[in-house]
Amino acid sequence: MSWIDIGHIDDIPLRGARLVKTPVGCVAIFRTAEAEVFAASNACPHKAGPLSEGIVHGQKVTCPLHNWVFDLNTGEAQGADEGRIATYPVRLDGDRILLDGHAVGKRSAA
Amino acid sequence: MAKKLIVIGAGMASGRMLEHLIDANPDAYDITLFNAEPRGNYNRLMLSPVLSGEKTYEEIVTHDAAWYEERGVTCRFGEKVVAIDTEKKVVTGEKGALPYDKLVIATGSNPFIIPLPGHDLQGVIPYRDLEDTEAMMALGAGKRAVVIGGGLLGLEAAAGMAARGTEVDVVHIMGHLMERQLDEAAGYLLRRSLTEKGIRVHCKANSKQILSDANGHVRALQLDDGTELPCDLLVMAVGIRPSTALGKEAGLEVNRGIVVDDHMVTSNPDVLALGECVEHAGAIFGLVAPLYDQAKVLAKTLLGEEARFVQKEVATKLKVTGCDLFSAGDFAEGEGREDIVFRDPARGVYKRLILEGNRLIGAVMYGDTADGAWFHGLIKDATEVEEMRETLIFGPAYQGGAAADPMAAVAALPRDAEICGCNGVCKGQIEDAINAGAGDLGAVRATTKASASCGTCTGLVEQILGATLGDDFVIPAAQSVCGCTDLSHEDVRRLIKSQELKSQEAVWQELGWTTRNGCHVCRPAVNFYLLADWPLDYVDDPQSRFVNERNHANIQKDGTYSVMPRMWGGMTTPQELMAIAQAAEKYAATEKVTGGQRIDLLGVKKEDLPAIWHDLNEAGMVSGHAYTKGLRTVKTCVGSEWCRFGTQDSTGLGIALERRLWGSWTPHKVKLGVSGCPRNCAEATCKDVGIVCVDSGFQIGVAGAAGMDVKETERLVDVPTEQEAIEWTVAFVQLYREHAKYLDRPYKWVAKVGLDWVKETLADAAERQALVERFDLSQSVYQKDPWAERAKPEVARRFHPLADLTLEAAE
Structure with missing residues (x-):
């Protein structure tokens, strides 16, 4: 793990998401509750809809293009749809959001 | 013969x-x-x-x-x-x-009437038939009622009257409410919920006599301890014979x-x-x-066929909004019986499972009853539960470690799990019916009878439809909003108004949502209902909006956006056209002339949105709201200003209407048209509101459609002056905002409520005026340019990525 500080928790609206550009592509950081964040691939496996623009509900997000729903814990598509989005380790340190740099393809700074 | x-x-x-x-x-x-x-x-x-x-x-x-x-x-x-x-x-x-x-x-x-002194007075009724119901309904606000009996029927009577503003006392002889179906803990939670509704509950209370006024009408109920509970109506709901x-x-x-x-x-x-x-x-x-x-x-x-009646385990649900309880089986304590209890005081949730040996024999739940059918199935089938004992109380979704998802809970039910208790329909029958072509709730009801009686399993049936049909199943009107609730859109709207629910949390809690904060189906609807009903109290929540309404631009299939500035009534100027041309060049946008007489700029990147808005704002243009469930466009013809056939200034009226209505949120999009003569060049007769000018004034038509359905408008009214045309139009839009189901266009809403009702309501000048005032009040909050607000630098940065980790990587 190499935790990278990517911003303040309040930079993401509650039940919303923001994008982080990474070497593995765009990663969406979801804020599902006051102090609960998830990180996952921004692209829906169906038609590449931007998941960071979806409606966030519970610990799930709905793709804005065709309403595929993904569980942010597992990345699995819900209901009858089949597919999975990559998820990445992310955590909160106080108000700061830390994303695992290794997981998103960044070489260690050391 | x-x-x-x-x-x-x-x-x-x-x-x-x-x-x-x-x-x-x-x-x-x-x-x-x-x-x-x-x-x-x-x-x-x-x-x-x-x-x-x-x-x-x-x-x-x-x-x-x-x-x-x-x-x-x-x-x-x-x-x-x-x-x-x-x-x-x-x-x-x-x-x-x-x-x-x-x-x-x-x-x-026959209802059982306790032979108390005074039981034959006027105003003493059982709760049995429509006449009794009507007597209770007639009571209304400011009156008082006493209900004897804290069982299922008594509590439904009490809650129903309380919902109508009647002050209600419930007198129950036992130590806790619904003692045959609930244990004490659940009884307590139920009592608390009822108390919050303003119902006074007296347990362990013995009735002594019913007191009369001078006219032989009930005046009060007297208890053993001498307490007198005054009342205008006394309802005995103590059982049947x-x-x-x-x-x-x-x-x-x-x-x-x-x-x-x-x-x-x-x-x-x-x-x-x-x-x-x-x-x-x-x-x-x-x-x-x-x-x-x-x-x-x-x-x-x-018919001479062999069949035998067998008594089955029956589960109970109470039909009182906001009191979500479930009980099945035997829940008395006893030798060799063990309990598993789960409580969440903050949510008012209580669940208790009663096991005997390896089998579940009873379940009592309050506050969260989503898994009731599953537990009921385990009880009836005497399933061995030893292996899932540790997680049993969390319900089927947790068996095997999957997340709590209502769909998963239903998907996990076996085919012989009973879904509809009233009609004894199990999951397999419903699935078979769906696979045989029953594609919606109505068809499932018609073919299997599931959810066709008391309706409390409607949500479950819909989840089975959802699980079986996947994306093909879209929950239609007058059925439950989504899997998060059993309530229909109409119920939710009515309850938001009647219970004065003014926040999303209040809706989730008070209407018993089964999810933490709704889903992509219900949350946008609830957000709209709240802002439409309580414009001053409720704050619009962008996170409950579909991406287009949150970003104030239309997302395209490649993730770029289209931007469309407002052109009032379809009129524009050289300055506006030059600004649009420059913006199109600067942001490499494709230009398209739309059917609503506007110019659309396609292919704009999200990061560029605040900048292009800023540029268009500079030229005096505001958002065209081409992305909202709100007022879209008012299409006009050139009218009497230019046209040799024009009878009125249709362009001027169109502009006036657009300036009045823009920025308002509505259940679905609203498009207007104003034609200057019956030749109808503005195609007004297929719009949500279409006005056709004639020599004597203005013919206002409503409920047209030219999308999935094509339908001519129906005449709402003919008025002589432009001012009246505006007043009727605004009042119609407000009536639609206050009553329609989210995502019903006006033509669908009018078909449901009937044009006659709309006409009648709007024909009342005072009501029309009140609607206009409520619309204007809402506009005082919502009629502002969303582009200007978001073009400000501190807001604009939200349109950019939170961080860019690719730059460092390249170093």
Whole structure:
């Protein structure tokens, strides 16, 4: 793990998401509750809809293009749809959001 | 020749029995139906929703006289049966005698009235039929009522009256409410919920006498300890007694009820009986599920087919909005029994499972009953639960470690899990019906009867539809909003108004949402209802909006956006056109002229949105709201200003309307058109509101459509002046905002409420004015350019990525 500080928790609206550009592509950081964040691939496996623009509900997000729903814990598509989005380790340190740099393809700074 | 069948009593049980009988063989019997009440059969289970105002009487009628007559049944309604001669096989009614080959007695039950002093006073009623319900409904605000009996029926009566503003006291002789269905902890939570609704609950209270006023009308109930509870109406809801008088006189074997065997045959082989008047193996019946089982069996017996009635474990739900409880099986404490208890005081959730050995024998739940059907199934099937014991209380979704998802909970149910308790329909039957083509709730109801009675399993049935059909299943109107709730859009709207729910949290909590904060289906709808009903109290939540409304631009299939500035009434200027041209060049946008007389700029990147908005704002343009469920465009023709046929200034009226209406949120998009003469160049007659100018004034049409459906507008009114045309239009839009279901265009809404109702409402000048005022109040909050607000640097940065980790990587 190499935790990278990517911003303040309040930079993401509650039940919303923001994008982080990474070497593995765009990663969406979801804020599902006051102090609960998830990180996952921004692209829906169906038609590449931007998941960071979806409606966030519970610990799930709905793709804005065709309403595929993904569980942010597992990345699995819900209901009858089949597919999975990559998820990445992310955590909160106080108000700061830390994303695992290794997981998103960044070489260690050391 | 068909044999003669006489049925005494048109109730839910006999109605269902006749359905089965006629469905199976319409010609088997020549049927005559006697009913002492002058009407057919309505769904008694649904009297409580009628009382609380969530349903109307018309909605709960199941079989009226016409229904029976269409099926060749001779109805003798309003006629009492006075005698049965089982020797000669003749039934005598008030208007004459009639012979039978087979007789079915379905006389139901009578409410039990405690013989307290004063029980015969005026204003003392049971809770049994429509008349009782109407008496309670008539009471209304400012009056007081006492309900004796803290069981299912008593509490539904109390909650219904309280919902209508009546002050209610409930008097219950036992230590906690619904003691037959609930344990003390759940009883406590129920009592707390009711107290929060303003209902005063008196447990362990013994009634002594009912006190009279000078006119022989009830004045108060006096308790043993001397307490007097003043009231204008006293409702006794303490139980029922089988109505057995006819059976007894006919010489049939009668104990507590008319005794029947497994085939529903009485002690006389040609006389059958079913419903609340019967006794089977020592038990009598008050809930509907066993009655429907009896109906099936009795119909088969009449047709000479083999069928036996078996008593089953019955689960209970209370039809009081906001009191979500479930109980099934046996939950008394005892030797060798173990409890698993889960409590969440913050959410008011309580769950208790009772195990004996390796099997679940009872379940009591309050506050969160989503898994009730699953537990009920485990109890009925005596499933061994040892392996899942640790996570059992968290429900099916947790068996195997998956997340809590209502769909998963339903998907995990076995095929023989009972979904509809009223009609005894299990999951497999519903799945089979869906696979055979029943694609929506209505079709499932029609083919399986699931959720067709009390309706509490509607949400489950829809989840099965969702799980079976996937994306193909879109929950249609008047069914539950989504899997997060059993309530329909109409219910939610009504309850937001009546309970004054002014935040999303209040809606989730008070209306018993099953999810933490809704889903992509319900949250946008609830967000709209709240902002439409409480413009000053509720703050619009962008995170409850579809991406286009959150980003104030239309997302395209490649993730870029389209931007469309407003051109009032389709008019523009050289300056605006130059600014649009420059913006198109600067942001490499494709330009398209739209059907609504605007210019669309396509292919704009999200990061560029604040900048292009800023540029267009600079040229004096605001958002065209081409992305909202709100006012879109007002399309006009050049009217009397230029056209040799124009009768009025249609362009000017269109601009005035657009300036008045822009920025307002509506249930779905709203498009207007104003044509200067009946040649209708602005295509006004297929718009949500379309005005056609004529020499004498303005013809206002509404409820047109030119999308999935094509429909001409219907005439709302003709008015002589432009000012009146604007007033009627604004009032119509506000009426639509206040009443329509989210995502119903005006033409769909008008089809539901009826144009006559819309006309009547708007014809009242005071009401029209009030609607206009409420619209203007809302506009004082919402009529502002969303682009200007988001073009500000501190807001604009939210349109950029939070961080860019690719730059460092490249170093």
